[in-house]
Amino acid sequence: MTNTYSQKVIDHFRDPHNMGSIDDPDGVGEVGNLACGDLMKLYIKVKDDKISEIKFETMGCAAAIATSSMITDIAQGKTLKEAAKITNQVIADELDGLPQIKMHCSNLAAEALQKAIKDYKQKK
Template sequence: MQYSAKVLEHFRNPRNMGQIEDPDGVGEVGNPICGDVMKLYVKIDDEKIADVKFETFGCAAAIATSSMVTEMVMGKPIDEALKISARAVAQALDGLPPIKMHCSNLAADALKAAIKDYRSKKSAAAASK
């Protein structure tokens, strides 16, 4: 299986890896077939992604796609971040082997789950006022 130089770079030197203390949203997704698990944390300021970090337990493609997603969304309005597709993540990494395309789905899904978590917390807080 051949990975692009970008995939290998993001695997060897992942960006924004770790946790955010007191995150505004957390998204956790996994693939029961391959065992990959991704957890993505977001900090939102003025409806923009002010900080984003991830923890991923999985293969090189899983780590690289998580890293790339964080770079793609940092500083972006959350509505724009929600438009990032699995295909866009794979393209930003100069492609993924077909058998690893599911990793880009996981990364995009983790991002969407984190934003959904943020919005549900925000709605709950507004409702309790």
């Protein structure tokens, strides 16, 4: 665990993948808190029980943006069951770690995805 950002975090922060919204999403998950300075919205499209499209909108620090970008990479193409199992730790590991202070405040992506999946299931 370091106190600075890994190169991977910086790369995802500078050029985030799958940024934006989906006009007609099958599920939306929103987490975070304005007072904490982090807010994340995840949009998914589902086809044949798999995540066919995933996009994010995030306001937050580099860690918040990089974890958002990373989860869209990981979840893309996964079944809903597989996707729901993605943890914040997995995302942090895929980013070659996050500074300790960021582990709890800005690592929201897994929760957002679980909410999006739940939203999809409720709508169905």
